[in-house]
Amino acid sequence: MWLLQSVRIADIREHDGEEVTIKGWLYNKRSSGGIHFLIIRDGTGFMQAVAVRGEIPDDQFELCNNLTQESSILVTGRIRADKRAAGGFEMSATGVELVQLAEEYPITLKEHGVDFLLDHRHLWIRNPRQHAALLVRDEVISAAEDWLRSNGFVKIDAPILTPAACEGTTTLFETDYFGEKAYLSQSGQLYNEAACMAFGKVYCYGPTFRAEKSKTRRHLIEFWMIEPEMAYATQEDNMVIQEEFLSYIVQRCLAKRRQELITLERDLSKLECIVPPFPRLSYDEAVELLHEEGKEFEWGDDFGAPDEATISMKYDKPVFVTGYPTKVKAFYMQPDPDRPEIVKCSDLLAPEGYGEIIGSSERIHDLDLLAARMREHNLPEEAYGWYLDLRRYGSVPHSGFGLGIERTVAWITGSEHVREMIPFPRLINRIYP
């Protein structure tokens, strides 16, 4: 009975005046002869404990002299409000017990380079900023799942090992499956399409693997994606759902992880305004906008990252770009009946230049059209037999989208790089730790 009796630093204001024990680690220490200021972290927050000579046993006061950064300790004392303390509360220590004296800790409170920090990612996640970002990540995930479940979506897990490419565009990780080739999942969407015909509204949440040699602040080799899929849903339904869904996630982070966002020095006003509806821009209008900005761009091409930044910087909210040219999008997207050269799809671009965080579309529900598209894309029909079956047995218009977790967290936290938005990033040239 160690864990269940503990008091969490996150809850200390509820224990004002009480004597409690905090189980944690020494984050930093400042000493001044007869007084030690111990900054303790316990995973839920940070707190200063003040140890004064004469107020704790002499041997324990001496112990404080020798405590090293990240040593694990139990600190007992009375909680009291003090306006000099960072969180408004601190502890007058009456006892300090050492669990383990830490060896010289590699990560100091000063600056470090990215390479060094990534080599020590297993320790770096203790750092207040990294810790805060990962707590926001946790909130994004739980808010997303809460919203979906309370809106009638059923969680269906899609397989990670798959027999064929999903979209047929990006490079996949290949592995051996008892003598046959298998690939790590690039999207759960196709399986979601089957599931939504069984359950109506579904979603999957899981890792996604892209073997592209991407080397930018927006790319991870392994990242997490939440993908809802809805039967009897048009692309218009799809976008309304996305507005509600994403706004809920942002507002929940503001409500439940405000302190972490403040730690990350996020401008909260940029998040407070994220409420439905979001602005919409057709692909045609976006091209026009780029021309007005003096950019060279030809209708029919896909937007590059700088183009997306130019478009999104025009708005305070995420912006939908709708109706992309058919030839730059995936084979399964439903063509616009009035303009077959474009498809019923949208990308959602986050503000402040964070780029695409959602890709979405209405899917082709007609058997002959889908089969024709697959032939055009040279996709092996035998591997997709089950997918075509969905268009044979009660096919209906259906739509869905995929939200990239780490890019969303990077935007919400105002962070530079997605590699710090996942506990253990997989990057090109990096699979340790």
Next chain:
RNA sequence: UCCCCGAUAGCUCAGCGGUAGAGCAACCGGCUGUUAACCGGUGGGUCGCAGGUUCGAAUCCUGCUCGGGGAGCCA
């Protein structure tokens, strides 16, 4: 794959043709309200690797390795 930039103490960096430096960390000492605390002292180096130019190379040149930023691809 392509284009830029970088590699010097455990960490972050300065030094850019003439004896290898600073701050932090570590260790020793001081300080009863510190906020990346402060003050004094001590130890700490195959200047990424290989070759070349030079009387002399951390410094200039070439190649390689590793890393960072960006493009493409995408969430």
